[in-house]
Amino acid sequence: MNKETLQTIYKQHQSRYMQEWETFLAFPSISAMEAHQADCEACASWLVSHLQGMGMDATLLEKDAKPVVFATYHVSDDAPTVLYYGHYDVQPVDPLELWESEPFTPTRKGNRLYVRGAQDNKGQTFYVLKALETLISQDALAYNIKFMLEGEEEIGSPGLAEAAQAWKDTLQADILMVCDTCAPAPGIPAISMGLRGIAYFEVELSGITSDLHSGAHGGMVKNPAVELARLIATFHDEDGHITVEGFYDDVAHISEEDRALANQFPFDTQTYIEQFGVEPIGGEKAFNAIESRGFRPTLEVNGFHSGYGGQGVKTIIPAQATAKFSARLVGHQDPEKSLEQLLTHTRKHAPKGLKMTIRHATAGGPAILLSSQSPLIQHTRTILNQLGEHETVLAWEGISIPIVADLATLSGAEPLLVGFGLEEDRIHAPNESFDLDQFALGFLYAGLFLSTPFKR
Incomplete structure (x- = not known):
């Protein structure tokens, strides 16, 4: 499916997408607090119903604490398989007094939606869901889909790696798709080349x-x-x-080539100071801010x-x-x-x-380092370059997604980490939000990627 068709469909259904997204966001699915166990279970059940309504086979995979949402859609025996991983749990909201709106009441201010989980990871997961729904309805999917959402990522995914051993055959895939990372600036797409x-x-x-x-x-x-x-x-x-x-x-020793690629990431010290109030001078003095975040x-x-x-x-x-x-x-x-x-x-x-x-x-999980020469990375760069006027950059992330390395090993899939969050989203902090234009870009990326076949 081409970009123009996806944009037309997005505009036609944007109001409904926003309403459904806000319903998802309203669940106070805080995994770190036992008092929210029932909220996490209710959120997982809502997701199963929503995925079933999209035409997918969906169920809950039980583990010791929060259930795992798992859904599939089969295109053909010859099509490659994408395993999507995300999470429906969110961080605690403390300190509550610093919130300018209710943490679990989605509030629109300008072009942003404010609520806990707006970006991490409910927002980024939901644009993939809506793109997937579009491609299913248009018979335009190029991949078999396995969709996995857990409820304990924010507390380190305890027990998930062990439980997933029993699901190893079910999880087999070619590509492990994750949308839980950030872009350097509005409209600039990025592929994350590593996680800590x-x-x-x-x-x-x-x-x-x-x-x-x-x-x-x-x-x-x-x-x-x-x-x-x-x-x-x-x-x-x-x-x-x-x-x-x-x-x-x-x-690990980092090659000079990857170090140079990492330093192409657009980073402005003054902008950082304006956003966060301090200079980015932490870490080891022998490395700059970008190198410290990605490699140390x-x-x-x-x-x-x-x-x-x-x-x-x-x-x-x-x-x-x-x-x-x-x-x-x-x-x-x-x-x-x-x-x-x-x-x-x-x-x-x-x-x-x-x-x-x-x-x-x-x-928790170990670090991940990907190759900048991977054919999958090159294929994805070509797709991301269609989104706008900016070239795609490669980013070595400082964040951690504990289970990704284990899932890559279990599934045999190559990780692909692309996200559209921004620093100003304030994830894990009061007044978390997500830019609606970035949400729309994520929808376009997911729609283009999942409708464009990749062959090694």
Whole structure:
């Protein structure tokens, strides 16, 4: 199907697409909170009904917690197969007071739709659904389709890799299509050439029976907040290098060609400062912002909680302090090995006089690196170049989608990562939104790609 026909169909049905998308977005499918288990199940059931209404065979694949939505559409025995992966779960909405509209009430402001999940990943998944619906109705699909949506991506896809082993035969495909990444700017398409792996953990320092008077006890006991800050400081040197023993041993060497391609990604420092308020000068000093994001591992503190945070003064020594950490991994770093290296470092620097507890230590999926010379990448660039006046760029992403590497191995499919999110979408933060023009571009991409045969 050509671009003009897809654009005409989109305009004819845009109002309905928006209404259905808003229904999908209204489910508070927060996987990290047990209180939203029923909401996640209701969202999954709605998706099954919606996919069935599109003409697909759809069902729920049960696992220990949130169900997996799975649907198929068969074109012919000779057609290649696309396995689409996405997720219907979303991040928590905290801090709620920073939202300018209700987090699960879709709100249109200008050319953006504001709601949790607007982009990540309900919005990007829904433009694929609507393109797929269009091609089915027009008998224009060039691929057999397997459609898989999970409900626990935002908490690391626990148990999905193990459960998927039982579905291995069902998941066999030629292409693993993922639309959960970003574009560099409005109207500029990008193919993601890699994703980082992930591991995370939480550290608590405690032992004091209750908050203590800072005058009566100051200088007598170790302060958990101070000692945790000191522990955190041991993880990096002044050059931004992670000081954990062995952590860089398996980081892949990046060719000069790929490094040069990565630096073609349009990145403007001033625009970044205007969007986020700070300079992009984190990471290792030997690498620029683009290289640090795409090729280097990181360790970040995601949260630090201790003591009194209310109005005014309360002179105490807090009874405990907690920090949450996440590591983004690259190249050939093994998440289990990297996590153990981090925990070994943590235990080595445990302060005397306090109790250390490590919780939620989790190794997610490994990193993915794709070849810029892949025929599938070249085929996709040709399709994306039809969308507008801008040439397609290749991007080495800093994000993680934990299950993608496992699904690629299980299915035997080559990953293809194309998304239309933007930095200003504020995913994982209050006031998440999605640009409606980017949604429309995603629809065009999915429609063109899924109707254009690819042969190696």
